Amino acid sequence: MQFFLEVLIGGALAGIMYALVAIGFVLIYRASGVFNFAQGSMILFAALTFVNLVERGVPFWLAFAATLLILIASAFLIERLVLRPLTNRSVITLFMATLGLSYIFEGLAQIAWGTQVHALDLGISDEPVAIAGLSLSSFDIAATAIAGGLVIVLALLTGRTSLGLSLRAVAADPLAALSIGIRLDRVTVIAWSLAGFVALVAGLMWGARSGVQFSLSLIVLKALPVLIIGGFTSIGGVIVAGILVGAGEKLAEIYLGAIIGNGIENWFAYAFALVFLMARPTGLFGQRSWARI
């Protein structure tokens, strides 16, 4: 029983790391309806930029700010060069454009900073900690705290400020938002910059855990089922979904993997997501959309 609980809670905490990635998706999807496949490459780009600055002797916070500035600048460029010319185009077209973006981010990151693996030490130790008789990873607990902090900041920002109000207005009805004087382009840049900020935080956490390397951009594939279960429009939803997926994945690996074979974590989350979709076609907390002829 104790082993079961340890697996369950360890998995749930690890799942928070997936949610950290999925939050970036939600921010962009809510503000511009774009399904941003490049979120994973943005994480790689951000982490590589940060770690290389730090290795060149730039202090932590300065490197953080410089990377953030670069991400904000790319948000401007993306709005100007990709999203604005594609205004009013189908969602599939926009999705495919973000596929192109992900290639550009990956290529540029590795041209600029090389392809070797970098270790990243954030000063967070990864040791087993005993809490209530259960042995848990201190790194996972720290990640949970950071994700929690991020969610609170983002919830306040999007819930309590006029900026958040305009973000939600654009998400609800872009035309109506335009007609009351909300600048669509500015809202888009802000949403992509926020997603860049989240990508940087996620990149640092994932980089500290598994090294800053190309595989960081593949986390997007881990985050997609979390996003699908949580619903594309809910930050709280993806946190809950991250916990569910993380716990489900670890339990399945141990109890189901013993029966049907190892390595099921590659597809288990998607099968899990399908089961959820059968019950709730727009995720746990996703907005239902009405259709009429």
Add this chain to the structure above:
Amino acid sequence: MATLPQPLVSTHPRTALPALIASVAIVAAAFLPFAIGSDYLFSAILVPVLILSLAGLGLNILTGYAGQLSLGSAAFMAIGAFATYNINLRLPGFSLLLSIIAGGVIAAAFGVLFGLPSLRVKGFYLIASTLAAQFFVPWALSQYGWFTNGDASGVISAPPLTLAGYSLDSPAGRYAYTLAIVAVLTLLARNLIHSPTGRAWMAVRDMDLAAAAIGISPGRTKLLAFAVSSFLLGVAGALWAFTYLGTVEPAGFDLDRSFQVLFVIIIGGLGSIRGNFLGAAFITLLPIALSLAGAAIVGPVLDPALLENAQKVIFGALIIFFLVAEPDGLTRLLDRALRTRSSWIGRSKSRQ
């Protein structure tokens, strides 16, 4: 609900010109390469272009015509390849051609299975289903030794290519075999797209509620699209294994292959048959052209990692450029070029 660009096929009245171009292209494909006769041309360019065109056609039916986004094309190619291999190996009396067709049918069955969630789930949420296929199928194929006939490496080698007792195991023979299958299937798919079935796909794509209101069953229509699409992808996967690579392993059908097929239809043109061939040619030739250009500009000492990343950036930029500048793909570009030409000879009226 995901909406797609306007259909290319249905908005144009059919004229003699496209049919003429198609026949010229088929005749040229049948004879011209044999006149040039370079093995490199056959096995490194023409065969993969044809197979990717067929795969593109499969995905285009699902995404371009029926409006269901799929990121799992390679999974159905893998099912086709491994089903063909096992049928050919285990069932006596199944020639390779028959095995390829049977492999396609099995891929179609799995296509319907993974298409079932489309009855309830719409838009981007549907990618959960095709991505589940994408990750589950290669896992299952390498997990259970039966699929690879107990080969520890998980790599199977294809039997020699023969047709009715004749060996087709030369690069030219492989090309002829591939061309024949791709041409026949493209013709059949084209007829299907122009039939009421194809109209139903487009109706469901453009608005499934309205389609249901005029008596089209969206569920059955979507599942049929999944079946036809997966059949074509399955045959393409079998050809990829048997006429292109000669060997096949599950890792060859990964997510990157699915994206490659997706890029074929984006660059060629969604909802276009000709576009698949243009897109496949572009996708195959671009890396070759980029490495040649790289070697010509910087010299042969170019760092391969740098070249690979530069290719990535150029590729990504090209995709965005295409989406911005020519959303309907290369096929529309060619259309426009032809229209300009045909207006000189007084055909423009029939194109309006």
